[in-house]
Amino acid sequence: MNIANFLTIFRIILIIPFIYYLKIPNNEYTAFIIFTIASITDFLDGYIARKYNLITDFGKLMDPLADKILVFSALIIFVELKYIPSWMVIVILTRDFLINGIRNLAASKGAVIAAGMSGKIKTTTQMIAILIIVLLGNSNISEYIMYIPVFFTVYSGLEYIVKSKKYFL
Template structure:
């Protein structure tokens, strides 16, 4: 197993650790675990492309690891009432739809690459989540308490919807096959 795939697997193995640490109330530790896991997403892709280590395993597992990490964190945040459940349902619904489309496309030998809006969605989710875990720290220290956690959550939700519509529009031929 090459380094990018090991990083992807490390992200998957970090998920239950994150969940336990977060639900035990160790918010700073949970945020650090989440941030480190999220950083492995950027790192594994960079290494795989730079050193020509792209594998079918990585193509499948990397996006799955990202979705598992983000969804696990968002569901934990719903449980502690930091995020409305309906938002997570919208985000989760988009992920199921796009993953299903990718599976249909893959069965036909078509690869649906991540688009710019999908990447922005992922980045904003991965910024919003630690801010939500830490209850808007460090912005909560400001006299006017700029709600960056909420702002990034809404941006992530909007980008989730926009990127979902974009994927469906660009790949509508899959629905007629």
């Protein structure tokens, strides 16, 4: 196992203590630190894999999956704790399922659709919003902060659909 793949697995493992500390009152700083470390591993594993030519099939599959598990774990707990409304999570989840379906359709036709800049912005705004909300907790501001990643989620999803329309025919 190479270091990039190790970091991906480590990110998945960090989800457990993140959720644990997020749900315990007055442990938001610990949850914040854990999520920050997990977010940094997201950047590092891809950087290391590209720089040192350590790209593997495992990494191609598990890296985006680890990101989704990390983000959705936080968002689901936020709904449970009443930090954000559930419709926001449903919008983000729907976009991801839709894009995965389009990617599978394109792959069945021998094409690979690379992630665009708007998708990277979506992921970045999701992670930043999660970090801010971890610190704010159940605040009126938490919901408003989530509007930013929700906007980029919808925008990047629509952009992806437009770029991929040829695979629908």
